[in-house]
Amino acid sequence: PAAGLAETGDQALLKQARQLFKPLPDNMATQENPISPARVELGRKLFFDPRISVDGTVSCARCHLPQLYGTDGLRKAIGNHGKANPRNSPTVLNAALQGAIAAHWRGDRKSVEDQAVQALVGPPSFGLAKYEDAIAKLKAIPGYLPLFKAAFPRDPSPFTQDNWGTAIGAYERTLVTPAPFDAYLKGNTRALSPTAQAGLREFISVGCASCHNGTGVGGTMYQKFGRFEDYWKLTGSKEPDKGRFDVTKNAADLYVFKVPILRNVVMTPPYFHDGSVTELPDAIRIMARAQLGKTLSDTQVKQIVAFLESLTGKLPENFQTVPVLPTSAFQAP
Amino acid sequence: PAAGLAETGDQALLKQARQLFKPLPDNMATQENPISPARVELGRKLFFDPRISVDGTVSCARCHLPQLYGTDGLRKAIGNHGKANPRNSPTVLNAALQGAIAAHWRGDRKSVEDQAVQALVGPPSFGLAKYEDAIAKLKAIPGYLPLFKAAFPRDPSPFTQDNWGTAIGAYERTLVTPAPFDAYLKGNTRALSPTAQAGLREFISVGCASCHNGTGVGGTMYQKFGRFEDYWKLTGSKEPDKGRFDVTKNAADLYVFKVPILRNVVMTPPYFHDGSVTELPDAIRIMARAQLGKTLSDTQVKQIVAFLESLTGKLPENFQTVPVLPTSAFQAP
Numbered sequence: 001p002a003a004g005l006a007e008t009g010d011q012a013l014l015k016q017a018r019q020l021f022k023p024l025p026d027n028m029a030t031q032e033n034p035i036s037p038a039r040v041e042l043g044r045k046l047f048f049d050p051r052i053s054v055d056g057t058v059s060c061a062r063c064h065l066p067q068l069y070g071t072d073g074l075r076k077a078i079g080n081h082g083k084a085n086p087r088n089s090p091t092v093l094n095a096a097l098q099g100a101i102a103a104h105w106r107g108d109r110k111s112v113e114d115q116a117v118q119a120l121v122g123p124p125s126f127g128l129a130k131y132e133d134a135i136a137k138l139k140a141i142p143g144y145l146p147l148f149k150a151a152f153p154r155d156p157s158p159f160t161q162d163n164w165g166t167a168i169g170a171y172e173r174t175l176v177t178p179a180p181f182d183a184y185l186k187g188n189t190r191a192l193s194p195t196a197q198a199g200l201r202e203f204i205s206v207g208c209a210s211c212h213n214g215t216g217v218g219g220t221m222y223q224k225f226g227r228f229e230d231y232w233k234l235t236g237s238k239e240p241d242k243g244r245f246d247v248t249k250n251a252a253d254l255y256v257f258k259v260p261i262l263r264n265v266v267m268t269p270p271y272f273h274d275g276s277v278t279e280l281p282d283a284i285r286i287m288a289r290a291q292l293g294k295t296l297s298d299t300q301v302k303q304i305v306a307f308l309e310s311l312t313g314k315l316p317e318n319f320q321t322v323p324v325l326p327t328s329a330f331q332a333p
Numbered sequence: 334p335a336a337g338l339a340e341t342g343d344q345a346l347l348k349q350a351r352q353l354f355k356p357l358p359d360n361m362a363t364q365e366n367p368i369s370p371a372r373v374e375l376g377r378k379l380f381f382d383p384r385i386s387v388d389g390t391v392s393c394a395r396c397h398l399p400q401l402y403g404t405d406g407l408r409k410a411i412g413n414h415g416k417a418n419p420r421n422s423p424t425v426l427n428a429a430l431q432g433a434i435a436a437h438w439r440g441d442r443k444s445v446e447d448q449a450v451q452a453l454v455g456p457p458s459f460g461l462a463k464y465e466d467a468i469a470k471l472k473a474i475p476g477y478l479p480l481f482k483a484a485f486p487r488d489p490s491p492f493t494q495d496n497w498g499t500a501i502g503a504y505e506r507t508l509v510t511p512a513p514f515d516a517y518l519k520g521n522t523r524a525l526s527p528t529a530q531a532g533l534r535e536f537i538s539v540g541c542a543s544c545h546n547g548t549g550v551g552g553t554m555y556q557k558f559g560r561f562e563d564y565w566k567l568t569g570s571k572e573p574d575k576g577r578f579d580v581t582k583n584a585a586d587l588y589v590f591k592v593p594i595l596r597n598v599v600m601t602p603p604y605f606h607d608g609s610v611t612e613l614p615d616a617i618r619i620m621a622r623a624q625l626g627k628t629l630s631d632t633q634v635k636q637i638v639a640f641l642e643s644l645t646g647k648l649p650e651n652f653q654t655v656p657v658l659p660t661s662a663f664q665a666p
């Protein structure tokens with residue numbers, strides 16, 4: 001009977017979880033942003049190619065490294081000529097899930113495609129003065145012409161910044177990392193350890209899931225960071241970032257950030273928009289205090305960590321294995 | 334009979350080639366530098382980990398990218414804080430073959446192990462002030478302790494710069510890229526196209542193979558760059574590098590460089606110690622003039638390119654697929 005009870009409890013938890021979360025799709029293509037194998041393959045090469053940047057050292061993979069689960073391990077990213085970025089690099093894995101709300105910590109990008117286009121002229125990112133510079137650099141690598149033609153067959157001159165964005169976006173829309181939690185949501189309750197299930201229960205009952213929900217376990221809304229206490233008092237952040245306020249100039253957006261997706265969060269320290277917190281248990285405690293006015297017990301933290309671990313999936317093969325880039329000089333006849 | 338003659342010619346060429354070159358071994362371990370799976374796996378993680386460098390952006394893979402065949406596509410490498418390196422990044426693929434002579438363009442490293450140790454404190458490379466800084470950074474990543482212990486089981490405190498070098502060296506000693514030319518040397522004459530075989534013939538008869546020989550098709554000796562003409566007049570190099578002279582202060586070493594290995598050379602532009610030449614056919618023409626006092630015909634150049642293409646192997650799987658690094662914060666319990 002004890003086992004029977006536990007099973008009933010397990011089923012109730014699964015039912016509750018299914019109302020809040022969804023398993024990952026096979027890819028993140030949408031009607032508006034469909035993908036094709038040729039675009040994905042081109043986008044994958046572009047993602048890993050540093051030669052398009054102003055100093056030849058910056059590719060998307062410079063800040064979104066596969067070996068660090070699509071992040072760079074830094075508090076704040078560093079781009080061309082060693083330039084400091086204002087915020088922490090989020091992972092590109094599953095990032096395209098956040099279609100409903102804009103990308104970046106402050107929601108100042110429309111889509112992964114828009115993000116990729118703007119990165120070209122981002123001063124601390126690729127650092128190019130204008131899009132034409134990117135096009136010229138792409139054209140100087142003969143191997144890209146057939147790839148752009150195959151990806152955009154109806155386009156008479158396919159070297160454009162929009163096609164750059166479309167191709168990289170198509171690639172990013174394949175970067176899903178199905179995890180034990182997805183198997184659980186699909187009905188295999190044993191995919192989560194008892195501790196992870198206890199953590200899931202806490203994650204819901206404490207209130208985390210009121211913000212971190214949906215397929216990404218986050219990425220569905222904006223929220224003020226520090227609803228109960230100024231966040232910088234808990235994180236030790238030196239110069240508080242005003243968040244979405246700087247984008248919208250709307251007083252209600254002061255200290256508002258996107259609720260980040262928590263998939264693979266165990267693998268992507270340091271935490272928060274400024275990378276101010278190194279250890280995940282600390283980040284969880286800060287969340288409870290800042291966002292919910294609660295103090296968690298050690299057991300609760302341990303259980304929530306176990307749940308968050310169940311969000312770690314295997315790296316996509318087309319991300320962990322890097323593509324061979326077309327050489328910029330002589331092409332094999 | 335014509336076919337018979339051709340075959341005889343083919344066999345004579347193969348015989349000649351076997352006197353000058355050798356197929357790649359399975360790995361490049363030596364008695365002095367043996368390898369073990371635990372060391373290779375640790376070395377592979379260290380090779381791809383940027384968190385040990387002074388600004389957290391520089392790993393070996395920063396300048397030796399798998400997507401660019403172990404090079405960076407730059408004329409001269411760029412390290413921490415955007416600092417310029419004085420020379421072009423050679424590929425790490427098959428680099429450990431050059432045991433007999435020291436590594437680097439000017440021969441100022443004893444082995445791949447020594448190279449990896451010194452990179453830690455190289456000002457434009459990892460940029461650390463002292464080895465202790467590297468050790469401290471390694472210790473701060475809990476996941477490395479079990480890996481160092483497994484790799485150096487008899488070492489009570491395995492975090493040392495020598496073990497760093499030994500592990501990375503062990504990994505590098507696995508990075509071989511068997512190519513069509515190896516199949517040819519093993520007796521499969523059809524592994525090389527007729528044009529490539531003609532190129533091999535030219536490569537030998539013109540005199541290239543007098544310097545570029547052995548398993549690496551290079552990497553066996555030092556030679557003056559510019560025996561018949563000042564090299565900078567042909568390459569357009571701005572400030573001529575004095576080469577090995579700056580290392581030995583011996584007048585005979587003025588403008589002397591290591592004869593580089595030519596394996597995968599088609600994939601590793603730009604060329605020469607300063608990356609001054611972009612196109613391989615130009616590099617070949619310059620070599621003939623500067624080193625042999627000869628002017629090659631277009632056909633000769635085309636054939637030699639075809640031969641050099643037969644030196645391109647598949648990327649090693651443990652290089653093209655990057656390792657997942659231990660996270661620096663909380664470790665899964």
Ligand code: HEC
Binds near residue numbers: 078079088117124125
């Ligand atoms: C110099 C470092 C750097 C480079 C280069 C870089 N990124 Fe980023 N990326 C970041 C940082 C930092 C952010 C967060 C920016 C912010 O919120 O202000 C980010 C955000 C993103 C996001 C949004 C993620 C989310 O969950 O909101 C995506 C997607 C992304 N980058 C993909 C790319 C692609 C594709 C490229 C190449 C075209 C690229 N990045 C180049 C550092 C970089």
Ligand code: HEC
Binds near residue numbers: 211222
């Ligand atoms: C009211 C909304 C809200 C609630 C409730 C909430 N969060 Fe958050 N969470 C956020 C926002 C917004 C951020 C981004 C903060 C920043 O970095 O600016 C965030 C960030 C995080 C991060 C860091 C992610 C990263 O990659 O840097 C973790 C981990 C996290 N939350 C876990 C939790 C947990 C666990 C709970 C419950 C104890 C919780 N959150 C409750 C809104 C919320």
Ligand code: HEC
Binds near residue numbers: 380393394410422449
């Ligand atoms: C900042 C760029 C940069 C970094 C970081 C870097 N290298 Fe290099 N590497 C170079 C350059 C440039 C050379 C040639 C130096 C010279 O000859 O003066 C080189 C030479 C080498 C060589 C000799 C190759 C040959 O054929 O002579 C090996 C092996 C090597 N590097 C491996 C590594 C390893 C292992 C690491 C990490 C521990 C590393 N490199 C870090 C740029 C870099």
Ligand code: HEC
Binds near residue numbers: 536543556593595603
């Ligand atoms: C007398 C010795 C010698 C001869 C003969 C010689 N080379 Fe070289 N080769 C060198 C040296 C030394 C370098 C390195 C020059 C530098 O960059 O400082 C080199 C560099 C090269 C490079 C550039 C490799 C790279 O990765 O940057 C190529 C390609 C090359 N040689 C091909 C040839 C060909 C083809 C021939 C015959 C036509 C030839 N060499 C004849 C000594 C020689």
Ligand SMILES: [Ca+2]
Binds near residue numbers: 269271275
């Ligand atoms: Ca992070």
Ligand SMILES: [Ca+2]
Binds near residue numbers: 404421601604605
């Ligand atoms: Ca080169």
